[in-house]
Amino acid sequence: MTRVATAEQAAAAFETFAEAEGGTMPMYARLCRTIASTPAHRLLLEAPTGQRLPVLVLAALHHTVLEHPSTPLARWYPTVTGSDPPDDDLSAALAATLEEHGASVAELVRVRTVQTNEVNRAVGWHLALRELAGGSDRPVTLVELGAAAGLNLALGDHSVEVRTGDGACHQLGRADAPVRLGTRVHDATWQPPSGSMPPIEAAWGVDRDPVDLHDPASVAWLRACVWPERRARAERLTAAIELARTHPPTVHRGDLLDDLDPLLDEVADGTHLVLLSSWVLAYLSRDQRRRLAEQLQQAAARLDERDVRVSMLSLEADHVLDWVPTAVLDQSEPPDRRHASLLAVTEFSPSGVAAAPIARCQAHLDWYEPL
Ligand SMILES: C[S@@+](CC[C@H](N)C(=O)[O-])C[C@H]1O[C@@H](n2cnc3c(N)ncnc32)[C@H](O)[C@@H]1O
Structure with a gap:
């Protein structure tokens, strides 16, 4: 992992993620570019040094919209709305959601670790x-x-x-x-x-x-770690959890x-x-x-x-x-x-x-x- 120690490196990590995944995950790419260009990228510095990957902040935001489906940013998440994400600018919605839930997003970034169970x-x-x-x-x-x-x-x-x-x-x-x-x-x-x-x-x-798949909070975090843009991923996770x-x-x-x-x-x-x-x-x-x-x-x-x-x-x-x-x-x-x-x-x-x-x-x- 490229070490992220400064706000500039945090912003660059989100830009790199957007570049790498933009071809298949356009909403996540736009979200990452918005995070990179606003103070939101500083959230990554809340994580312990060995955990500073953009996916951790993305999971904390996903967790937040799943818990609070009426928060403005939730409109871009197919796992909340059941439909494809809109193409429009999400920066105002990100700012509003962080205004409301920024402290709990930062806490998730501090205490949770990435469980990308794809x-x-x-x-x-x-x-x-x-x-x-x-x-x-x-x-x-x-x-x-x-x-x-x-x-x-x-x-x-x-x-x-x-x-x-x-x-x-x-x-x-x-x-x-x-x-x-x-x-x-x-x-x-x-x-x-x-x-x-x-x-x-x-x-x-x-x-x-x-x-622990019998602990609702652990399962909620696991769901949040799965990238939301393809509903098939969430369905696959549900099938795998039921099996396990x-x-x-x-x-x-x-x-x-x-x-x-x-x-x-x-x-x-x-x-x-x-x-x-x-x-x-x-x-x-x-x-x-x-x-x-x-x-x-x-x-x-x-x-x-x-x-x-x-x-x-x-x-x-x-x-x-x-x-x-x-x-x-x-x-x-x-x-x-x-x-x-x-x-x-x-x-x-x-x-x-x-x-x-x-x-x-x-x-x-x-x-x-x-x-
Ligand atoms: C990003 S997840 C990947 C999980 C799974 N391998 C996958 O591909 O979906 C990384 C996992 O590694 C575990 N992990 C990280 N460092 C570890 C270590 N030093 N010893 C044991 N587990 C570790 C984390 O707890 C987490 O479950």
């Missing part, structure tokens, strides 16, 4: 796991780092539609599954990975602040650096441990990421004695995955590509670490570009 990110796991397994039926244990509510772990209950540039639609996962995911691949010649999904022996996560309430995923409370290591020793002999990280490494410092990689390398050496293969699939900002060799994109590339997330695989073994990029994709898997 279940659609699991599209990356569906595609990459098939490739990674390469047709092997070795059982897999999935361990999600920073799993939040664990909603992205129920791969057996997802259907995935991949639409390609020529209009073809490829179906992965269970067609009748309760949680429906999807992505677009521009390349008309794209074909799904040939291997089938490996058997998932176990799936669990670790999070320093797991989300009846089949609760296991998410251990703990810190990735302090508490993960002993849990890994419980992975069954002869299996394939696949660690999953999506938009969590961004919340660690560079030094913490290095320490995590060292711990995983040591764990892999121990687990190798029990014939456990250790891989990590990561869906993160590309500068966060600084050990993955990727081409640097130049400024002439479209903004959504320049700011895209990177899906990558890292193999940990006693002989070292090997990493490779798999795809560039929008952070919530709106689109997917295999590398």
Whole structure:
């Protein structure tokens, strides 16, 4: 994460968000540009230093309009109105809502952390796991780092539609599954990975602040973290929450650096441990990421004695995955590509670490570009 320490850096962070996501999220882009050009960007400085991402302020505003649907800014939120956002200027509405609720927005920014539980990110796991397994039926244990509510772990209950540039639609996962995911691949010649999904022996996560889906306040915050412009996202979250309430995923409370290591020793002999990280490494410092990689390398050496293969699939900002060799994109590339997330695989073994990029994709898997 680029450190935000000053008001100028806070404003720039909102401008960057608007540039990156403006192609698909025009209302959020306009809101971010308005925030950047008004004192509202200072709200970001209320957050603890490791949490200063614009999405935190956006979630606090979304939470506010969901709680107060008659506040002026609410008119731009499809999750409140049920219709598309108007195109008109929202600066007066933002100012009025902050006049009324600014203190509680600032408090949310101070005490809450980002829980962008976009279940659609699991599209990356569906595609990459098939490739990674390469047709092997070795059982897999999935361990999600920073799993939040664990909603992205129920791969057996997802259907995935991949639409390609020529209009073809490829179906992965269970067609009748309760949680429906999807992505677009521009390349008309794209074909799904040939291997089938490996058997998932176990799936669990670790999070320093797991989300309790039976606590209304936690669920309200989770809903606020989902971007409001596409109603399908809110519907997908509702389906995933309902599923997780009846089949609760296991998410251990703990810190990735302090508490993960002993849990890994419980992975069954002869299996394939696949660690999953999506938009969590961004919340660690560079030094913490290095320490995590060292711990995983040591764990892999121990687990190798029990014939456990250790891989990590990561869906993160590309500068966060600084050990993955990727081409640097130049400024002439479209903004959504320049700011895209990177899906990558890292193999940990006693002989070292090997990493490779798999795809560039929008952070919530709106689109997917295999590398
Ligand atoms: C932006 S959310 C992403 C959640 C989920 N991986 C996803 O893609 O939707 C980041 C999650 O990482 C967790 N987290 C951040 N730093 C952590 C740490 N050091 N140890 C454990 N969990 C952490 C947060 O509590 C939060 O649930």
